[in-house]
Amino acid sequence: MPDIIFRDGSICQNEWVVVPRPENGESLTIPEQPALIPADLWLENRDQFAGKRDIGVWLDGHDEPDVLADHVHELPLVAINFPKFSDGRGYSTARLLRERFGFKNELRAIGDVLLDQLQFMKRCGFDTYDLRPDKDIRKAARSLNFFSQGYQAATDTDLPLFRRRAS
Amino acid sequence: MYVYDEHDRLMAKERVAQFRDQTARALAGELEEDEFLPLRLQNGLYIQRLAPMLRICVPYGMLRSAQLRRLARITRDYDKSYAHFTTRQNVQLNWPAVEDVPDILAELAEVEMHANQTSGNCIRNTTTDQFAGVQADEIADPRPYCEIIRQWSTFHPEFAYLPRKFKVAVNASEKTDRAAIQVHDIGLQIVRNESGDLGFRVHVGGGLGRTPMIAPVIREFLPELDLLTYLESILRVYNRYGRRDNKFKARIKILVKALTPEGFSEKVETEWAHIKDSPTRLTPEAIERIQGYFTEPDYAELSNATDQLAQQRFESRAFDQWLQHNVDTHKKPGYAIVSLTLKETGTPPGDVTDQQLEHIADLADEYSFGEARVTHYQNVVLADVRQDRLFELWQQLGPLGFGTANLHTLNDIICCPGGDFCALANAKSIPVAEAIQRRFDNLDYLYDLGNIDLNISGCMNACGHHHVGNIGVLGVDKKGQEFYQVSLGGASQHDASIGKILGPSFAQDDMPDVIAKIIDVYIDKRTEEESFVDTYRRVGISPFKERVYA
Structure with missing residues (x-):
């Protein structure tokens, strides 16, 4: 199994497998190991999946996080797909899941995940990062910590710099 | 600062x-x-x-x-x-x-400078009026708000990969708009509401480029403290729903148009309702802290040097012309705002040498509390010059190349670097500017023509703001040849409008003649009080068309 990066820069074995959206006519096949399935298919089969600790979901760039609003406590892991690293929708999706819908379990970045975006992802609430395999995972810790702080409030801190300066 | x-x-x-x-x-x-x-x-x-x-x-x-x-x-x-x-x-x-x-x-x-976010699909430098803080009629100094926006937008983790670039401008005067806010992705006009509270009128979805648009108002009054949460809401709606499939349809103006301003505004308000009371909401202390950096310099108590200036103007006609054109009224008695023009014929508009940069620094130290300002007209402003030292300053400007008294005239051309430098350009722009400046080399004639914005862009990206030039020139590529399309009637201030295309494009060599014919029509048709754009608005495009294509 490939490795996965944690927000503190540590690296662990990845146990989760991303199940792609089935092609037309095909049915969803759930593997033996912990699996992430498309969020809408999870919702359709919620009776079967809810509360299972080894079934999570993934959202694509254009998916609305609102669909999970009532189910955030039933999901052990939500992954957000970056179809292309330069497609920034996933950052908003992540913040909404965290800050608006109160998702507390693991939030993971998947897809075109590169090194130089990791710190932004961390600030927007991602816990784990499935780095694209051709990138050097040993450089992740450095990329996660280029900046010691930020100007804005985000998922990682409630306090924008202007409030920290005041105290 | x-x-x-x-x-x-x-x-x-x-x-x-x-x-x-x-x-x-x-x-x-x-x-x-x-x-x-x-x-x-x-x-x-x-x-x-x-x-x-x-x-x-x-x-x-x-x-x-x-x-x-x-x-x-x-x-x-x-x-x-x-x-x-x-x-x-x-x-x-x-x-x-x-x-x-x-x-x-x-x-x-x-030296506390950087190149952060000056390009790319992110929030760019926030711009404002170059006379901020020194003009009499502004509602509040816009610069503290620009700085607040700068900090908020710098390395914003959610908005580093937007569908396209994103530009914010702030204006604070009711009468003028030197920041051209209505052609920005977000334009903020500082206003006071009926109860006297400070806030912003929020325009969203203006822009030039391939699809020029004047930004509609999506909120008439946004209270001051809500600035950042509201910006965050606009950006979030744009980040999530702006088009990413087509670069030419990716700016926020396309989204605003698709949703209609009302529909867009509704989406923003819904988003804002969730975050308006979040810790990103500004505090009076945070604003005061930033305002503390933009206090007045140590002005002397002076009265206007009217008699002295009158005498100097009488003695030197060139000084008189410069004073009329390149010097503006300051809010403090005895002070003046001076524009150094970087539009000397033969020099690409906006270009400065290393020595000129040092000269500007020296002049700023000597005459203007050590500060200078860059304008979107590609000139430089010394904002706090004593009136009794204007003559002395003026005498130094000519030899340094900053003294051309052509501010706001036809020769004060806004011009992008164009095909001489830029990989995106379809055509050169600098030689066109120079040819026009050479054709109109008589200052008295230029003064008689009054204020005319002539803006030149080398391509559709419109860095030279051609759409909002009273006369706009756009470089186009026709089967590998460089041609120039002319538009008339654009304006960038409170009366912002997009120019109308005159007709088929022209070869580079013809451009000075084409501009001359356009100017001739204006001279024929104008009434005594009319500026170029006034006449254009009254008579329409036909007389210009008839003369140019005759």
Whole structure:
């Protein structure tokens, strides 16, 4: 199994497998190991999946996080797909899941995940990062910590710099 | 002017270290070209037609003399000893080497400068009126709000990969709009409501480029403290729903149009309802803290030097002309606002040499409390000059190349670098500007014509703001040949409008004649009080068409 990066820069074995959206006519096949399935298919089969600790979901760039609003406590892991690293929708999706819908379990970045975006992802609430395999995972810790702080409030801190300066 | 504290300094240093690391990885082949692209763009680095180009940020146009001197040194050490002031109040270097850029950024950071987010699909430099803080009729100094927006937008983790670039401008005067806010992605007009509270009228979805649009108002009054939460809501709606499938339809103006201003506004308000009371809401203390950096300089108690100036004007006609055209009224008695024009015929508009940068620094120190401002007309302003020293200042400007008294005239051309430098351009723009300036070389004639904005862009991206020029010139490519399309009637102030295309395009050599014919029609048709754009609005485009294509 490939490795996965944690927000503190540590690296662990990845146990989760991303199940792609089935092609037309095909049915969803759930593997033996912990699996992430498309969020809408999870919702359709919620009776079967809810509360299972080894079934999570993934959202694509254009998916609305609102669909999970009532189910955030039933999901052990939500992954957000970056179809292309330069497609920034996933950052908003992540913040909404965290800050608006109160998702507390693991939030993971998947897809075109590169090194130089990791710190932004961390600030927007991602816990784990499935780095694209051709990138050097040993450089992740450095990329996660280029900046010691930020100007804005985000998922990682409630306090924008202007409030920290005041105290 | 804003001064970095330990937080700003630390982040500036960390940014340089980050880009050094990224550049090293790019040069080592660890980053693909398309992966390095947004990283270098967000540090100001373009790869241009002839060489890389580095766009250095001048937040809302303000520069200290020490920064000007550092810029001069950088152009000598890393470039060809000149720089270019842009239409968004920034500075560009045309010839840096890619591997030197981290060192240049480190040198900039030492004087509290940077190139953050001067390019790429992110929130760009926030611009404002170059007369901010010194004009009598402004509702509040816009610069503290620009600085607040600068900090909020710098390295914003959610908005670094927007569908397209994003530009915010702030204006504070009710009568003028030198920041051209209605052609920005977000235009903020500082206003007071009926109860006297300070706030903003929020325009969203203006822009030039391929689909020029005047920004509609999506909120008539936004209370001051809600500025950042509201901006965050607009950006979030745009980040999530702006088009990413087609670069030419990716600006927020297309989204606003598709949803209608009402529909867009509704989406923003819904988003805002969730976050308006979040910790991102500004506090009066936070605003006061930033305002504390923009207090008045140590003005002397003076009265207007009316008699002295009258005498000097009587003695020198050239000084009289310069005073009329390049000097504006200051809010403080005894002071004046001076515009140094960078539009001497034969010099590309906005270009300055290393020595000129140092001269501006010296003049700023001697006459204007050590500060200078870049304008979107590509000129430089000394905002706080004593009236009793205007004559003395003026005498120095001519030899330095800043004294041409052509501000706001036909020759005060806004012009992008064009095909001489820019990889995107369809056509050259600088030689066209120069040919027009040579044709109209009589200052008295120019003064008689009054204020005319002539704006030239070398391509559809409209860096030269051609759509909002009273006369706009756009370089187009016709089967590999450079041609120029002319539009009339554009305006960028409170009466903002998009110019109308006159007709088929012209060869470069014909351009001075074409402009001359347009001017002739104006002279024939105008009434005594009318400016060029007034006459155009009254008589329409037909008389111009008939004359030019006769």
